Structure formats: structure tokens, C-alpha cells
Amino acid sequence: MTNNLKRKKDKKQAILDAALKILTTQGYKKASVAEIAKEANSSQVTLYKYFPSKIALARAVIIKQIVDGYKASEDALNSSNATFAEKMEMMMSYGLNVSDSISDDFVVFMYDEFSGKNGDDSVKKTYNEYKHGFWKRLLDQGRREGAVSPDITEEGAIIYLDMFVNYAMTPNPVNAHSAVEIKNHEKDLMHLFFYGIMGR
Numbered sequence: 001m002t003n004n005l006k007r008k009k010d011k012k013q014a015i016l017d018a019a020l021k022i023l024t025t026q027g028y029k030k031a032s033v034a035e036i037a038k039e040a041n042s043s044q045v046t047l048y049k050y051f052p053s054k055i056a057l058a059r060a061v062i063i064k065q066i067v068d069g070y071k072a073s074e075d076a077l078n079s080s081n082a083t084f085a086e087k088m089e090m091m092m093s094y095g096l097n098v099s100d101s102i103s104d105d106f107v108v109f110m111y112d113e114f115s116g117k118n119g120d121d122s123v124k125k126t127y128n129e130y131k132h133g134f135w136k137r138l139l140d141q142g143r144r145e146g147a148v149s150p151d152i153t154e155e156g157a158i159i160y161l162d163m164f165v166n167y168a169m170t171p172n173p174v175n176a177h178s179a180v181e182i183k184n185h186e187k188d189l190m191h192l193f194f195y196g197i198m199g200r
Contacts, residue, residue: 012050015040020061027105028058055118062110063126069098070130077141084147092190114165127165135161164193 018039022031033054037047051057076082076090102110113123139157142148 011040011042011046015042015047015050015057016060016064018042019057020064023058023061023109024102024106027103028054028109029105033057058106058109059113059118059120059122062113062123065098066123066126066130069095070134074134074137077137084142084145087141088147095190096187131161132158160196161193164189 015036019031019036022036022039031054033044033047036057037044040047047057051060072094073091076087076094079087079090082090099107110123112118113120114127116124135157136154139148139152139154143150
């Protein structure tokens with residue numbers, strides 16, 4: 001029984017890994033379920049046992065990216081041999097590397113998912129589930145090292161974070177910048193965001 005559960009878990013992970021590779025490089029529109037199944041050494045029938053549709057699979061990939069992104073950032077925070085500023089640089093570098101590896105078409109799909117445009121709010125819920133604990137730890141550590149202004153409250157920082165995220169992710173006629181345009185300026189935006197959090 002235990003071996004059977006492990007096999008199922010491994011198969012699901014293989015499908016997710018294959019989907020991550022293909023969707024992020026080819027984009028949501030061009031990627032096919034058949035190609036993802038082949039990359040995962042699986043059949044389409046098996047793939048659909050774990051993920052009922054292409055959109056459900058792509059949504060699971062985005063959720064995995066959010067969870068992995070927070071884990072990578074927490075690992076950077078837990079690094080004891082780096083200053084707070086160096087840890088911030090590591091987090092920015094990780095974010096930019098992930099962004100650079102994602103096709104423009106999948107970026108658009110991600111933003112649509114985040115805003116619930118495809119009829120599901122799982123992506124936004126996952127993001128919200130992780131954000132408070134992580135940002136509290138980030139600010140506490142920054143304050144201990146004197147890198148974050150003590151005048152910046154946790155609540156203010158979360159509002160600041162949400163302003164950045166909601167501007168990019170929420171469909172709004174006032175927002176003249178496309179998802180791809182925002183992605184192309186990610187380095188500037190990340191720099192402004194992180195150093196804004198530091199209050200400098």
C-alpha cells in the first residue's frame with residue numbers, strides 16, 4: 001500500500017515537473033497535454049487522473065511556483081552567513097531568474113489566474129496563505145539587523161506588497177501596462193520594491 005501511494009505521488013510530481021518545463025518555455029496556448037504526458041513518461045489518460053484538464057494542470061504549476069518561491073526566499077532568510085542586504089539580493093536574483101525562464105504567454109496566463117479571470121481563485125488564495133508569515137519574518141529579521149526602518153509597520157508593508165501585486169495582477173482599465181510589459185521591467189520593479197521595504 002505504501003509503495004503504491006509513493007508511486008502515485010512520484011507520478012503526479014513527474015507530471016507537474018514536465019508541465020512546469022513545457023508550459024513555462026512554450027506558453028499555455030502552445031503547450032499540449034500530449035507533449036506534457038510524453039515528457040513525464042506517462043499517458044494522457046494517467047495525466048487526466050491527476051489533473052482533470054489542461055487549465056487545472058497549469059494552475060497547479062503556478063501554485064507550485066508560489067510555494068517554491070516562498071520556500072526559496074525563506075531559505076535565503078535562514079542563511080546565517082549573509083547580511084540582510086545580501087539575503088535581499090539573493091531573493092531578488094531568484095525572482096528574476098524565475099521570471100526570465102517564463103515565456104510571455106505563460107506570464108499572461110499566470111496573471112489571468114491570479115486575478116481569477118479563469119473562474120478559480122486558488123492561485124490568489126495560495127499567495128495570501130503564505131504572504132503574512134513570510135513578510136513578518138522578513139521584517140523582523142531586517143529590523144534586528146538594522147536594515148529595515150523601525151518606522152515601517154508589518155501592516156504598512158503588507159499594504160505596500162499588495163499594491164504592487166494587485167496593480168500588476170488585477171485587470172483594470174486604468175492599468176495601461178500589459179503583463180508582458182511589467183515582466184520586461186521586473187528588475188526595476190523588484191529593486192524599487194525591496195529597497196522600498198528597507199525604507200531607504
